[in-house]
Amino acid sequence: MQKDTAIQVEKLHKSYGKLTAVQDISFSVRKNEIFGIVGPNGAGKTTTIECLEGLRSPDKGLVRVLGLDPQKNRRSLHERIGVQLQESRIASQIKVWEVLDLYTALYSRTVDYKDLLEKLQLSQVRSRFYSRLSGGQKQRLFIALSLINDPEIVFFDELTTGLDPQARRVIWDLVREVNESGKTVVLTTHFMEEAERLCDRVLIMDHGRIITLDSPENLVKKLGAEHKIIFSIKGRVQIESFNELATVEKVSVFRDKVTISGKDQRLLADVVNHLIERRIPYYDLQTQQPNLDDVFISLTGKEIRK
């Protein structure tokens, strides 16, 4: 295992009876990166991440997390990782500060939970029962619990599912902060936008297999999808001249709306320069870039659940 490798997975295999949830997948996670696992329902994300956390036992394959075998060295691994589970709860009649205080006692090395309350904006609800928290507050509490032992790796399994867009953005900032404080982050998500905005590298999986693994930018580039530039014009304007630009592949006009498309990323600069040089009056200029959603649809042939 290389020095900058946080997690190594080789030919991991797990089935439940006849159903194969994960089929011989191999990948590795580097130290200090945000690593995303993306896929539709039942793709095997939770199975994979919980094998890394030592909560499920693989049928076959090798898993090393921080150099440890999660099955054999569960205790010592749990001292060094933080976990947020897709499905878990804590007693409903327990108060926020009480859970944090309790979890502080479970680890040999911890941070001050009062700082975590502050950082996760939970100070106001520190004496509230768990059952009285909002969805976003519960999720922030679970983040706090996952950070209480100052872990080297943090695992988040669908951290933002069920949250409103605003709460989701708050969580994204928190995840970035966690990563900037030097921790490796492994997360699973249904949201392509989330993976695109947060992750250094994204593993796309379906039916228990890896479909692709790369940075969001490379995935989009490899897809070779089209960039589109759309603007409106007033009156009669000569637009045929756009065809002379090398990066332009197609020009179309519908009423007063012009759409110019091409695969090259320099398309936007070329088009805008041309508009200025020729003094073409335009308004409402928009661009459409291909994103991970397009990558996902083209690779799996289906749209991911929103």
Add this chain to the structure above:
Amino acid sequence: MRSLLKLTWVEAKLFFREPQALFFTLIFPLILLFVYGGVYGNKSNPMFGGFGMVDVSVPSYTAMIIATSGLISISVIVATYREAKILRRFKATPLSPLHLLTADVIVIFFMTAVGMMLLVVVAKLVFGLRFFGNALSFAGAFVISCASFFSLGFILCGLIRTARTAQIVSMALFFPMILLSGATIPIETMPEYIRNYARFIPLTYVVKLLKGFWFGDSWSQHQTELVVLTVMFVVGLLITAKTFRWE
């Protein structure tokens, strides 16, 4: 060790926030005491061998509190943990799940003892309760009874999956048991044929043992009860070890 202490403390707080367990452990025995004590007082009664109604009732109600803890509290708490996926979250920490159960057993045992002491103090102050035995022997009998019934509770945990079933099953066992064992209505007042059935009810042995020690019996006078309760304890542990699941 630190984690066990903290867990025990948190579980104790949670116990106090759970109205049902609290009611059956602390309040229900007092209600019975005031109903029966209010009607009969604590005068010497030939039916109870010259002792008073309250004298006879307090050790019996103690048996009922033990049954509450063993049958209801333990099975409901463990089933809730499982169902609410609370154990899963603990599994992702260095905590051993055994610590969690230990903390619960400590808390439930402690609450059983508190329930008994509350009963004794109130009965003494209000009805002039009298104690004729040896406090240490009685405490010993109390511990043996708890061990035996807690072990019974863990058998239920192994067989029952959801919190709802745990509630229903434990209640369905609890009420006939406290009614027919003499834990609530003195066995002496019951018809002959019911007294015959009582032999097959585990709680009867707790009632007999605690009553005996309350009135100063010696250990050798209660060999049957001690054997039955010990066997229940051991069998319960063996079954639990085979059937218990964390998830």
